[in-house]
Amino acid sequence: MARIVDVADPEDPRLAPYHAVRERDLIGRDGLFIAEGRVVIEKMAGAPGIRAESLLIAAHRLDAMADILARLPADTPVYAAAQPVIDRIAGFAVHRGLLATGRRIDPPDAEALLAALPPAADVLLLSGIANHDNMGGLFRNAAAFGVAAVLLDADCCDPLYRKAIRVSVGAALLVPFARLPRDADLPALLATHGFRGLALSPRGATLLAAVPPAPRTALLLGAEGPGLDADLLRRVASVRIPMAPGFDSLNVATASGIVLHHLLATRAGDQ
Amino acid sequence: MARIVDVADPEDPRLAPYHAVRERDLIGRDGLFIAEGRVVIEKMAGAPGIRAESLLIAAHRLDAMADILARLPADTPVYAAAQPVIDRIAGFAVHRGLLATGRRIDPPDAEALLAALPPAADVLLLSGIANHDNMGGLFRNAAAFGVAAVLLDADCCDPLYRKAIRVSVGAALLVPFARLPRDADLPALLATHGFRGLALSPRGATLLAAVPPAPRTALLLGAEGPGLDADLLRRVASVRIPMAPGFDSLNVATASGIVLHHLLATRAGDQ
Incomplete structure (x- = not known):
């Protein structure tokens, strides 16, 4: 089960990878990718060769995501915030308030x-x-x-x-x-x-x-x-x-x- | 051959159907549709059951569109304007400056x-x-x-x-x-x-x-x-x-x- 961390401040430095998502799409993310929505995050949780770095979830959606969170490693931080805080961080209205960052582990050539x-x-x-x-x-x-x-x-x-x-x-x-x-x-x-x-x-x-x-x-x-x-x-x-x-x-x-x-x-x- | 009409004023009333294209997408267009780009406008010029009401074309693109304009009825107005004027009218940067409005003629049930x-x-x-x-x-x-x-x-x-x-x-x-x-x-x-x-x-x-x-x-x-x-x-x-x-x-x-x-x-x- 992942580790829930409540956040309230959009400027919290732990949330830096979620800041201004659209601009970062353009300039690159140093190997980090952004996953959006329940279906995609569910795939990410079960994907071999992928490590979930963290999730950022609207607090009112935590219960509905419990089955997916249970499949993440215990040390994966799940930042929980109010939906308006998430929208502020990302820079747009995040559909259903579900974001995650991940990374490929040792991708093959x-x-x-x-x-x-x-x-x-x-x-x-x-x-x-x-x-x-x-x-x-x-x-x-x-x-x-x-x-x-x-x-x-x-x-x-x-x-x-x-x-x-x-x-x-x-x-x-x-x-x-x-x-x-x-x-x-x-x-x-x-x-x-x-x-x-x-x-x-x-x-x-x-x-x-x-x-x-x-x-x-x-x-x-x-x-x-x-x-x-x-x-x-x-x-x-x-x-x-x-x-x-x-x-x-x-x-x-x-x-x-x-x-x-x-x-x-x-x-x-x-x- | 369609009829070329130079326009310079974004507020020209003949261009009303092209105003604020995105907003009009949302509220409806009274049976008018908007076609964009050379390939789509070419299809429109040859489509049975479709009437081209007018075109709005960046002046510098008129020559490159001559073959398509030749296939339009003689009374179809082709408004020619500078690209920045077209972008002002439409409310966004119009890719290659090619827009048209059209209407279905007597659509069947x-x-x-x-x-x-x-x-x-x-x-x-x-x-x-x-x-x-x-x-x-x-x-x-x-x-x-x-x-x-x-x-x-x-x-x-x-x-x-x-x-x-x-x-x-x-x-x-x-x-x-x-x-x-x-x-x-x-x-x-x-x-x-x-x-x-x-x-x-x-x-x-x-x-x-x-x-x-x-x-x-x-x-x-x-x-x-x-x-x-x-x-x-x-x-x-x-x-x-x-x-x-x-x-x-x-x-x-x-x-x-x-x-x-x-x-x-x-x-x-x-x-």
Whole structure:
């Protein structure tokens, strides 16, 4: 059970990580992330590789959060304050008065993450995903369809940005991820670890419905608009989602869900 | 070719529909909608059943918009102003200085819309979708997968809300839609028009991959959380998307994309 600490002063130095949340989103948080809301904080409490640094909770919500607080380590401070104090600290009206800060413990690098995966595993490999909503949606779908890991190139935004965590419904805290070095040779990396690469593109060579099951698939996704690097597309098998004429445009997170469902459904049918 | 009208005064009464866009989003617009950005305005210029009332464009962007302006009726006024004037009028920094107002012409009711559809056609039937991002995403997927019409129950938000149009990438202006009366008997309505109803639910009876093709499918989708009405689920065939244990949560727009892709892919395979 976590340790409840009543606070009344918005300037209490123990609450510094919660100060001016929006401004800090922009300038970085030294490895700390902010989680908001009951569902996300619940995911955080059970996430391996994540340490809850503290919680800041509206005092009138403590009882409703008791089940989650019971699952936190005994030394995790839970600062309890009146809702207006929390809003003052954060700099905006905090929905339901539930905030937490956390940190990843010893995050693996991409090689170590891939090397530790089980024999049957799919991964996402994201290139240039700079939009936090899309990043959150990609992690949400990764969790929903049992993706084992997400690899991010150097041009992706941080999955632990506050809004990305929220849109992911906490999946950004659950699905292991690692960032690739800028000079990584992706096709070589996938071959080393026995992954079939599958690059999604509107001009992909194979229709999704014709993609057979495989024990290990790495789904490569680029940002809407620019898409994946042309050199990469030449070196990895490519797949396309059929669409109606005249409006061939899908959101990248939605597209990931369509492909991941196909991989899960065909694997199940193959067994 | 539309008619260019230079304006310099933010208080020009002809620009009243563009004043304080965000506040007007909240209080309603008397049937007028606001379109933003080149891609959406391009869709508006070609959309049947939509009349562009006027455009408000940063003067330095007129040349780059010439191809779209050429496709508007000759009497459509295009107000050209300096970007700072546009930002003053709208009340925020207008991305790339491109705004338009439009109106639906004689929108059909649900019965008329269904009666006019071709023999092979899928429709979305949305219940309680109150989130503008989700509404936009649903329309985007509807357009991408060739959905013929969208029907909205009384608890859905307006697809022509500014943000819903933007998230839909203009699809909300292209896919015909109609609102259902609050007391509509949906299963009876679908039967009358020869639609197979398919209600998406985490506890759906049939796995999506096992759903066979049909000439006319109505996909029923409810809001995340509450989902579809229990009585409706008892009266319509239900379908579920398989997910990983422990995180059975998909965004409703993503879920629509997964089902619509299945319908399109199996129909193609059936031919």
